[in-house]
Amino acid sequence: MTLPELIFLVFVLLVALSIVWSTLQTGISPMMSSGKALQAMLASIDESDNRPENGHLIDLGSGWGTLVIAVARKHPHQQVIGYELSWFPWLVSMIRKYSLGLDNLTLYRKDFRNAELGDASILFCYLFPGGMHALHEKLKRELLNEIIIVSNAFALPSCEPTKVIQLNDIFQTPIYVYYWRPKC
Ligand SMILES: C[S@@+](CC[C@H](N)C(=O)[O-])C[C@H]1O[C@@H](n2cnc3c(N)ncnc32)[C@H](O)[C@@H]1O
Structure with missing residues (x-):
């Protein structure tokens, strides 16, 4: 094996280990939303006419972007x-952001549980039951305004969704849309 090959192999191993480590840490792998889920979530965001125009659109766990x-x-x-x-x-998503010249996009390498969500008008996510529970607790503690939440596959505990879109895929994946109010 040549030195460049060895360096490449070590790099691939380090990346794989780091992904395994962060999956164990967060509870979910950086799996991408499917094409159908992506289209349904984009449509739900578009349909949210009553969101404040200047509110931020936030992905909680943005993965590869x-x-x-x-x-x-x-x-x-x-x-x-x-x-x-x-x-x-996160690094790959940053490279994609700069190569596409997306000046309106900010990507933080940060735990969303420690993020300030007060300026959000729409939150979207593809998490897991534990992540949805953590999000619900955070919203109840910190958020005083109404927002829209669009969640791929997993529901917010004890909140009634405004709409559930069932995807035409093998898992019949649900996309949950919530008009979240502080009392939820
Ligand atoms: C299933 S992926 C979804 C990626 C992307 N949102 C999409 O739909 O294609 C979930 C991502 O959330 C990230 N994640 C989970 N908990 C997190 C947390 N507390 N803070 C930041 N990211 C988190 C994981 O690292 C993972 O990359």
């Missing part, structure tokens, strides 16, 4: 934010 980049391209005049803990997917 699949969803957050699609939102930023579709809404070039709104501030779009992504929070992601896993460094390699």
Whole structure:
């Protein structure tokens, strides 16, 4: 094996280990939303006519940037934010952001549980039951305004969704839409 090959192999191993580590840390891998989920979530964001025009659109766990980049391209005049803990997917999403020249997109390598969400008009996510529970607790504690939440596959505990879209895929994946109020 040549030295460049060895360096490449070590790099690939480090990336794989870091993804395994962050999956264990967060509870979910950086799996991308499917094409159908992406289209349904973009449509739900578009349909949310009564959101404040200057509110931020925030992806809680932006992974490789699949969803957050699609939102930023579709809404070039709104501030779009992504929070992601896993460094390699975050790095890839940063490269994609700069190569597409998306000035309205900010990507933080940060835990969304420690993020300020008060300026959000729409939150979107593809998490897991534990992540949805953590989000619900955070919203109840900190959020005083009404917002829209669009969640791929997982529901907010004890909140009635405004709409559930069932995707035409093998899992019949639900997309949950909430008009979240502080009392929920
Ligand atoms: C299933 S992926 C979804 C990626 C992207 N939103 C999409 O739909 O294509 C979930 C991502 O959330 C990230 N994540 C989970 N908990 C997080 C937290 N507390 N703070 C920031 N990112 C988190 C994971 O690292 C993972 O990349």
